[in-house]
Amino acid sequence: MNHYIVFEVGLALVLIALAGLVSTKLRFSVIPFYILIGMAVGPHAFKIWHLDFRFIESAALIEFMGRIGVLFLLFYLGLEFSVGRLVKAGRSIVTGGTIYILINFTLGLILGWGLGFPLEEILVIAGITTISSSAIVAKVLVDLKRTANPETEMILGIIMFEDVFLAVYISILSGLVLSGSSSLGGVLLSALIALGYMLALLVVGRKLVPWLNRVLNIRSGELFALVIFAALFLIAGFSETIHVAEAIGALLVGLVLAETEHVKRIEKLVIPFRDFFGAIFFFSFGLTIDPLSLGGDALWYSLAAVIITLIGNFAAGMLAGRSAGLSPRSSANIGLTIVSRGEFSIIMANLGKAGGLLAILQPFAAMYVLILAILGPLLTKESKTIYKLLDKVFQFEKRHLARSSRQAAPATDNE
Structure with missing residues (x-):
């Protein structure tokens, strides 16, 4: 390991802190600043004269610290909820998740076909545009203090539903792109393992709550932290080995521990780690982006994809919220919150690269x-204003009130 690595990490933390200060001064979401500063000093950035500010030696370590940040973000989000709340919303989550995947995946296929790509590239593009970023969504919900909002259950459910879809889709796509074939039995097995594991962890975890209450009754703060972090990293790491995203494993651990009587103590312990490592994640994400690759056709293709994603997410959010009986405003929040794309889209692009597909997929x-x-994050923060503007055009509230009146009418007549 290079002896300058500690110095590089120290410089990275200085840059992250400066980005945070600038965003606070401008009253803007901090996430884009973290990403942009990472791009500016990443392995693909420019040298300035004879000075090399690129974070090359420490990139792998910073990336690993970023992965830890995702775990803490999703773990904390799970702590804000509980298994019980998600179980009650089970049917609406399956319906909402199916609506979300169908709309966005179909639009991704149409986009790839419309741009004239071959079949395998179309399937990769559909994967890139379908899956939202768990890390960014979690960060936004926490920063805007929306974890108690009624629509957040649906948002969490869609994130988990996406992970099951991702496990199945990567199995299919890997077979097609990397080997030219895909076993139906293998795909179904991967899907069943992922879904079964998630359900088993939630059910067994809920049964173990009384035992967990006793085990976690630890006076020593040091030992308490070790036990919590051991459970978090072990289960998240094991989840990854059976093709369930480690971030979803962390979310599941949080959901289980949210049922215990120690949840407030755990939250207090986790918050500093969530903020510290979460910031490093977005910085490390910026390190992976090559600024020189962001022009030309890639720019126009990405702008077309962004427009389609914005439309698809808003429509999916409205339909998913309506299926769960949420208000139009809460439904709009769903689509505007899960619009961010991130780590899973990059995974899809890398799969295309490994399969020797067109080089434009990565930029x-x-x-x-x-x-x-x-x-x-900007759309989520300004969701109230955006909804008001759209409501004037589409009159969501009037339709909602009219529908509610029709549903209540039979009860009134019987009286």
């Missing part, structure tokens, strides 16, 4: 992700 994905990583 397209990078530009697409960057735009939505900037737009997503």
Whole structure:
């Protein structure tokens, strides 16, 4: 390991802190600033005369610290909820998740076909444009203090539903792109393992709550932290080995521990780690983006994808919210919150690269992700204003009130 690595990490933390200060001064979401500063000093950035400010030696370590940040973000989000709340919303989550995937995946296929790509590239593009970023969504919900909002259950459910879809889709796509074939039995097995594991962890975890209450009754703060972090990293890491995203594993651990009587103590412990490592994640994400690859056709393709994604997400959010009985405003919040794309889109693009597909897929994905990583938090923050503007055009509230009146009418007549 290079002896300058500690110095590089120290410089990275200084840059992250400066980005945070600038965003606070401008009263803007901090996420785009973290990503942009990472791009400016990443392995693909420019040298300035004879000075090399690129973070090359420490990139792998910073990336690993970023992965830890995703775990803490999703773990904390799970702590804000509970297994019980998600179980009650089970049917509406399946319906909402199916609506979300169908709309966005179909639009992704249409986009790839409309741009004239071959079949395998179309399937990769559909994957890139379908899956939202768990890390960015979690960060936005926490920063805007929306974890208690009625629509957040649906947002969490869609994130988990997306992970099951991702497990199945990567299995299919890997077979097609990397080997030229895909076993139906293998795909179904991967899907069943992912879904079964998630359900089993939630059910067993809920049964173990009384036992967890006793085990976690630890006076020592040091030992308490070790036990919590051991459970978090072990289960998240094991999840990854059976093709369930480690971030979803962290979310599941949080959902289980949210049922215990120690949840407030755990939250207090986790918050500093969530903020510290979460900031490093977005910085490390910026390190992976090559600024020189973001022009030309990739720019125009990504802008077309962004427009389609914005339309698809808003429509999916409205329909998913309506299926769950949420108000039009809450439904609009769903689509505007999960519009961000990130780590999973990059994974899809890398799969295309490994399969020797068209080279434009990676710069397209990078530009697409960057735009939505900037737009997503902004749209979520201004969702109230955006909804008011759209309501004037489409009159969502009037339709909702009229529908509610029709549903209540039979009860009134019987009286």
